[in-house]
Amino acid sequence: MSRSPVPADFYNRDAYCAEESVGYLMKRIMLSISSQVDLKLGAHGLTSAQWGPLFKVFHSGQGKATVAELARWLQSDAGATTRLLDRLERKGLCKRVRSTEDRRVVQIELTPEGEASIAEVPAVLAEVLNAHLAGFSKTEWQALKIYLQRMLANGEALRDET
Numbered sequence: 001m002s003r004s005p006v007p008a009d010f011y012n013r014d015a016y017c018a019e020e021s022v023g024y025l026m027k028r029i030m031l032s033i034s035s036q037v038d039l040k041l042g043a044h045g046l047t048s049a050q051w052g053p054l055f056k057v058f059h060s061g062q063g064k065a066t067v068a069e070l071a072r073w074l075q076s077d078a079g080a081t082t083r084l085l086d087r088l089e090r091k092g093l094c095k096r097v098r099s100t101e102d103r104r105v106v107q108i109e110l111t112p113e114g115e116a117s118i119a120e121v122p123a124v125l126a127e128v129l130n131a132h133l134a135g136f137s138k139t140e141w142q143a144l145k146i147y148l149q150r151m152l153a154n155g156e157a158l159r160d161e162t
Contacts, residue, residue, distance in 0.1 A: 005154060022151075029132065036128045044120050045091070053084060054093060054118045057108050064109045067096070093117055 011021070018024045038048050046054075056073050057065045065073075071081040085108065088094045093114035099105035110118075133141055 005157075033128055033132060036131070037124055040124045040128065041121065044117060046117055046121075049084060050088060050091075050093070051118060051121050053108075054088065054110060054114055055121050057094065057110055058115065058118055064097075064107045066099075067106045067108060070108060088114070 034048050037051075041047070041051055053070055053074060056070065060069070067078070067081060067085065070085075071078055074081060074084075076084075085094065085096060089096065091113075092111055094108050094110050097107050097109055099107055136144070
């Protein structure tokens, strides 16, 4: 098990300002991105709660994923994932199929309608992300990704310590 890096001392309790917190700023950015993606994908009948799981299944390697894998990826519990899948199945975008090797395992497969519905997702994501990165140089964009990956790694190391 690797040890976490020594915590920075950029924030202190006596002068803490939420609006200057990187967590607050990242959350506001994600809400803005999600809102814009929802607006654009709404024209295709998809919400962020729906296109994300479909996109994950589509890119899972073999075009299917288990319910358990999807719940972990969504950071959701089995009940919430089941309700989401119920809605997606009612829309005809995916289907649940029991594994022939292990009947306890349920796999999610996209229907042709599901595959067609996510065809616009990459273009919309690229458009929205590029709009949010307006004015950034390629070097700044690459540096930002490195910084965010480092923060994520730090967070994962903290989680692994508990």
